[in-house]
Amino acid sequence: MRFTLVNYFSLPSVFFQPISENPLLGPSSSTLDKVGALRRAFLAQNPLNWRFFVCPWLHAGIIHFAINISCTIFIGIHLERDYGALRIGVIYLLSAFSGSLICSLFVRSNPVVTSSGALFGLLGTMLSGLIRNWNVYSSKCAALATLFTVMVMNFLLGLLPYIDNFANIGAFVSGLLLGFMLLLTPQVRQMSKNKSGLFEYGVNRAKSSIKVEQKMGLDRLILRSTSLVLFVLLLSGCLVAVFLGIDVNQYCGWCRFIDCIPSKRWSCNDGPKTCEIMKSSSEMTLTCLYNGNTRVFPFTNVSQARMNDLCAMIC
Numbered sequence: 116m117r118f119t120l121v122n123y124f125s126l127p128s129v130f131f132q133p134i135s136e137n138p139l140l141g142p143s144s145s146t147l148d149k150v151g152a153l154r155r156a157f158l159a160q161n162p163l164n165w166r167f168f169v170c171p172w173l174h175a176g177i178i179h180f181a182i183n184i185s186c187t188i189f190i191g192i193h194l195e196r197d198y199g200a201l202r203i204g205v206i207y208l209l210s211a212f213s214g215s216l217i218c219s220l221f222v223r224s225n226p227v228v229t230s231s232g233a234l235f236g237l238l239g240t241m242l243s244g245l246i247r248n249w250n251v252y253s254s255k256c257a258a259l260a261t262l263f264t265v266m267v268m269n270f271l272l273g274l275l276p277y278i279d280n281f282a283n284i285g286a287f288v289s290g291l292l293l294g295f296m297l298l299l300t301p302q303v304r305q306m307s308k309n310k311s312g313l314f315e316y317g318v319n320r321a322k323s324s325i326k327v328e329q330k331m332g333l334d335r336l337i338l339r340s341t342s343l344v345l346f347v348l349l350l351s352g353c354l355v356a357v358f359l360g361i362d363v364n365q366y367c368g369w370c371r372f373i374d375c376i377p378s379k380r381w382s383c384n385d386g387p388k389t390c391e392i393m394k395s396s397s398e399m400t401l402t403c404l405y406n407g408n409t410r411v412f413p414f415t416n417v418s419q420a421r422m423n424d425l426c427a428m429i430c
Contacts, residue, residue: 131176136428138275138381141176144226144427145420147277152226155362158219162358167219171211173228175277182272186265187234194237198244202297203237210236210289216353217285220363221370223385225427229282231269236290238266243294247338274376276383281374289349295342299335382428390426403430 131140141147148154151169174180194203214232241262245252252258266287273280364370375383384405393400394415401422402409408429417425 132424134380136381136424137176137277139176139178139277141174141179141277143421143424144277145418145424147173147175147226147228148420152228152277153215153218153222153279154226155222155224158222158357159360162360163354167212167215170215170218170227170229171233172230174230175228175275179228179230179272179278182269183231183234186269187237190234190237190241190261190265194241194244198298203240206236206240206290206293206297207233209293210239210286213289213350213353214279214282214286216350216357218279218282219357220353220361221281221374222279223364223371224388225276225375225383225385227277227279227282227374229279229286231273231278232282232286234269235266235283235287236293238262239287239290239292240294240298243291244298247295247299273374276375276381279374281370285349285353289346292342292346292349296339296346299339382430384427384430388423388427388430390422390430392422401426401429405430 131137132143134140136143144152151166151173153166153170157164157166174183191203191207211229211233214236215229218227218229218232241258245255245258245262249255270280270283272278273283371383371385377383389404391402391404393402397413397415399412399415399417400409401412403426410425410429412425
């Protein structure tokens with residue numbers, strides 16, 4: 116809760132920055148930096164630091180917060196009902212941390228948050244549960260349509276500044292693997308015969324609180340073992356890459372378009388952000404040395420961090 120409040124109410128004059136600076140109705144880059152967002156520069160100073168554990172709880176703005184929280188509650192309620200809070204909680208935390216690690220391999224000079232990664236971890240878990248228990252569920256099309264809709268909506272949201280789609284992809288893969296490891300025995304609960312729920316079961320509903328009897332064969336053991344090995348390899352590989360300071364952007368020039376789509380309304384520029392500053396008694400003029408853009412601001416008394424925000428906006 117503390118990070119969310121600081122996220123939105125730490126600005127000196129207004130709650131939200133202009134859409135040109137933050138299209139998600141949120142704070143400035145410097146504010147996100149203070150509360151734990153990830154940048155390439157921070158990783159250069161300390162490869163593995165506290166930001167990996169804080170970043171999954173941060174949101175880029177009110178729009179991001181509303182969509183992410185509502186989708187997480189909607190998906191999480193169904194998964195907890197079917198598989199229990201403990202297993203879903205473990206998957207939620209591990210996939211969120213994995214998403215932050217993978218984000219660090221692609222992050223550039225702009226700050227990003229990774230709270231959507233935990234949601235994508237739950238979506239991967241949902242898919243693994245459907246695949247593994249395909250014959251148990253009766254509302255397959257509804258579940259797949261819901262999964263696809265939530266995934267596409269949040270992936271498109273990740274094309275805006277400050278939200279990292281690589282964390283979403285990594286968390287989804289982690290959630291899928293963890294789901295194959297842990298979600299093997301869904302809990303069938305009593306439901307109305309006339310109700311077509313998201314995860315309704317095609318079994319006798321006269322009995323409540325019974326478990327689906329599924330034989331633990333060799334195929335399950337192989338699936339669990341393979342998923343465990345792949346997840347450990349993914350997690351350990353990302354940790355090694357973080358400590359080595361690997362920047363995947365050096366080998367993938369087009370990867371930046373997966374994370375942020377340029378627009379006239381906001382900037383995805385990752386180039387040098389240096390500005391020439393001219394001040395008068397009441398105005399400040401910034402000229403970006405990278406592209407020549409100039410803008411006049413009706414104030415002069417701002418911090419260096421805020422001045423860097425304004426420079427980044429016009430560059």
